[in-house]
Amino acid sequence: MSGTPKHSVSVAGIVIDNQDRVLVIRRRDNGHWEMPGGVLELGESFEDGVRREVAEETGMTVEVERLTGVYKNITRGIVALVFRCRPGEQPIHPTDEAREVRWMTRDEITDAMDPAFAIRALDAFDTQPHTRTHDGVQLLAAK
Template identity: 55%
Template structure:
């Protein structure tokens, strides 16, 4: 059985994207996590981003659906804007060792391809959400033919 996670790509006007460095493995990712039982998708997204960064956000649109075949997790990724009650981003929980606004180049350098592509897809301007599979590190070619944005 698959679990469903949500994650938010929060991009500032200067192009930098909100990222966390996970406390458990040191990896850089966008904030997000698994939905709780009965939780609505936008509510889970807001909760996860707030728990990991201290920011309130509002989803703008779905930008991608990602299947981690190694963990049986389907991730729904949304482009988000900072909410009206925002404030400053900071590490809030045991999950986030650090919170930072990174450039797209920094995200490519610090994140594995399976996670960097989520940000690149969200920032690409594509109208349709990307649909991708990965093994937790690398993308898996499923024959859809959607290129990885640069």
């Protein structure tokens, strides 16, 4: 069917250290603070995509623990699968995709990020996965 909507699938890693801080990046392209992540490649598992994206954007290898949420950007047709991860031992550093990489507390995340992205980090502290929709900035009410 030519009228079938097209969606992009992305993955992101919520890397949480033993002090309950979350690893975040400041993107080079728009300057926004977000968790490391990006488009899932063809033939790539969700977990492999998370490991690749976190390594590309922060220099750190991670162990993927569990799915924490599924988020849809209604405006752009992007579905993001977000996974909680355990950090590796490598030092973090800026990369071609991230001009800054650092650890943030939950309060810092709430202050620094758009609500549509901050909620992903906060949801990773819950025991059950969440499903949410947003417009790229603000969360939309569930129907």
